[in-house]
Amino acid sequence: MKPLLIQTVTVLVFAAVWETVAESGLLFAGILPGIGEILRAAWVLASSGAIFPHLLVTVHEASVGFVFAALFGIALGVLLGTQPFLRRVFEPPLLYFAATPKIILYPIFLMLLGAKLESKMAMAAVSGFFPIVVNTTIASAGVNRVFLKVARSVGASRLQIFTRVYFPSMLLPVAGGARLGIGVSLVAAILGELKVSNAGLGFIIMQSFNHFRIPEMYAGILLTFLFAAAVNVAMTLLLMRCRSFAHESAR
Amino acid sequence: MASRRGRETAARWIFIAALLAALEGVVRLDWVDRIFVTAPSLVAATAWEKILSGELPALFVTTLFSVGAAFLLAMVVGLPAGYALWRFPLFGRAYDELLSALFASPWILLYPIFLVIFGRGLGAIIAMGFLSGMIPIALNTHHGLRDVNPIYLKVGTGMRLKERQIVRHILFPAAAPMILSGLKLGVTYILISVIAVEFLVEIGGIGTLASKGYFWFNTEELYLGMAGAIVLSMIFIHLLGRAESRLFTS
Numbered sequence: 354m355k356p357l358l359i360q361t362v363t364v365l366v367f368a369a370v371w372e373t374v375a376e377s378g379l380l381f382a383g384i385l386p387g388i389g390e391i392l393r394a395a396w397v398l399a400s401s402g403a404i405f406p407h408l409l410v411t412v413h414e415a416s417v418g419f420v421f422a423a424l425f426g427i428a429l430g431v432l433l434g435t436q437p438f439l440r441r442v443f444e445p446p447l448l449y450f451a452a453t454p455k456i457i458l459y460p461i462f463l464m465l466l467g468a469k470l471e472s473k474m475a476m477a478a479v480s481g482f483f484p485i486v487v488n489t490t491i492a493s494a495g496v497n498r499v500f501l502k503v504a505r506s507v508g509a510s511r512l513q514i515f516t517r518v519y520f521p522s523m524l525l526p527v528a529g530g531a532r533l534g535i536g537v538s539l540v541a542a543i544l545g546e547l548k549v550s551n552a553g554l555g556f557i558i559m560q561s562f563n564h565f566r567i568p569e570m571y572a573g574i575l576l577t578f579l580f581a582a583a584v585n586v587a588m589t590l591l592l593m594r595c596r597s598f599a600h601e602s603a604r
Numbered sequence: 605m606a607s608r609r610g611r612e613t614a615a616r617w618i619f620i621a622a623l624l625a626a627l628e629g630v631v632r633l634d635w636v637d638r639i640f641v642t643a644p645s646l647v648a649a650t651a652w653e654k655i656l657s658g659e660l661p662a663l664f665v666t667t668l669f670s671v672g673a674a675f676l677l678a679m680v681v682g683l684p685a686g687y688a689l690w691r692f693p694l695f696g697r698a699y700d701e702l703l704s705a706l707f708a709s710p711w712i713l714l715y716p717i718f719l720v721i722f723g724r725g726l727g728a729i730i731a732m733g734f735l736s737g738m739i740p741i742a743l744n745t746h747h748g749l750r751d752v753n754p755i756y757l758k759v760g761t762g763m764r765l766k767e768r769q770i771v772r773h774i775l776f777p778a779a780a781p782m783i784l785s786g787l788k789l790g791v792t793y794i795l796i797s798v799i800a801v802e803f804l805v806e807i808g809g810i811g812t813l814a815s816k817g818y819f820w821f822n823t824e825e826l827y828l829g830m831a832g833a834i835v836l837s838m839i840f841i842h843l844l845g846r847a848e849s850r851l852f853t854s
């Protein structure tokens with residue numbers, strides 16, 4: 354109970370300091386609008402429905418990108434995880450590449466796919482690909498050899514080995530990778546929108562910035578964070594479902 | 605064993621060379637539009653030109669300066685913050701959760717706020733880097749200290765060490781691996797966010813090169829910027845990994 358109290362007090366103190374600085378005029382008024390002003394702008398964006406077409410665009414980009422990331426990430430991950438030679442050759446460069454800022458590749462997608470949704474889908478796909486391929490490689494390499502031997506010796510077919518051995522033991526780590534991947538895909542799509550776009554959550558934020566509608570910019574960032582948090586919570590719940598399913602099928 | 609590893613390394617480099625050669629061939633045969641894709645040899649020539657003119661080294665220095673400044677600030681704040689979180693466990697639990705939540709959120713999207721507050725300059729980039737590096741450093745320092753085996757501390761008290769001595773000779777050495785991996789994580793995130801923001805707002809070092817190359821349809825410059833950013837990150841991560849393994853094998 355006590356940590357919760359400290360957290361609440363901290364957030365309130367932060368809000369109070371923010372409000373005081375905003376009201377005091379210490380900073381140039383446009384830089385730090387009051388909390389009331391930001392919330393009002395957020396309310397206008399949400400209640401007028403102005404933000405929803407943009408939210409849909411972002412969700413569309415991120416989810417198409419994520420589907421590609423999952424398809425290629427899982428396919429390559431299974432290949433690398435089951436072929437030790439390929440894994441030893443390609444995993445190190447893959448891990449290095451995973452830790453570079455993927456947004457730097459954005460101009461290629463802009464040139465090839467244009468400034469509309471497709472270039473953000475590509476950004477989301479490339480960014481979401483890495484956590485998925487890394488987790489799938491580890492998951493498929495970690496499938497217990499004994500289980501595979503037992504399955505073969507009782508005459509299980511390839512399909513049965515896949516559904517009864519590979520699938521249950523890979524489900525959790527792959528779902529964990531997919532959860533990371535969704536978050537990364539979403540952020541990548543929004544980053545792409547912030548750079549060049551004509552729709553989406555990132556577009557709203559950048560347009561407000563460029564037209565110096567600063568309260569609206571803060572409101573856009575706030576709503577984006579709330580949406581990301583909601584996605585995160587939903588994924589956590591889904592992962593818990595996966596976990597209980599995996600436990601049941603393990604029995 | 606050595607020959608097997610040698611074979612794998614060879615296979616890796618042959619693959620990369622084949623990829624570059626294929627790219628070179630595709631461009632030379634005019635199978636793709638040269639505005640979209642350019643040959644690695646042309647990018648290398650542009651790189652050589654810009655190294656001689658001093659432009660490329662200057663960009664790298666700017667990026668490394670931003671990363672270094674952000675890392676220094678992140679350590680100066682993050683390490684004591686992590687220690688304080690451990691020293692006051694109640695606050696530790698409360699703020700650990702808050703920091704973890706912030707770290708799990710898409711904090712990179714906060715950069716427009718830093719642009720508004722610090723203006724379009726290195727200040728905004730360094731502030732953004734500081735935020736992305738400080739959180740993992742503080743969290744790992746806290747976790748490292750918190751998870752030190754309590755028996756070690758009891759042994760220290762049993763030997764009648766003063767609290768200062770326990771912290772100096774038992775607590776920090778035991779927590780060092782975790783703290784160091786926090787520093788590694790921190791500097792990796794700083795590098796990513798510095799290059800990303802450089803690219804997004806076109807200020808500072810190597811990230812701007814790709815952005816400008818795209819804007820002016822200078823394809824060689826664009827690919828040089830991308831390659832430079834990726835190679836820089838890879839060298840960085842490689843050196844960090846080497847440093848870490850050397851520290852813990854000696």
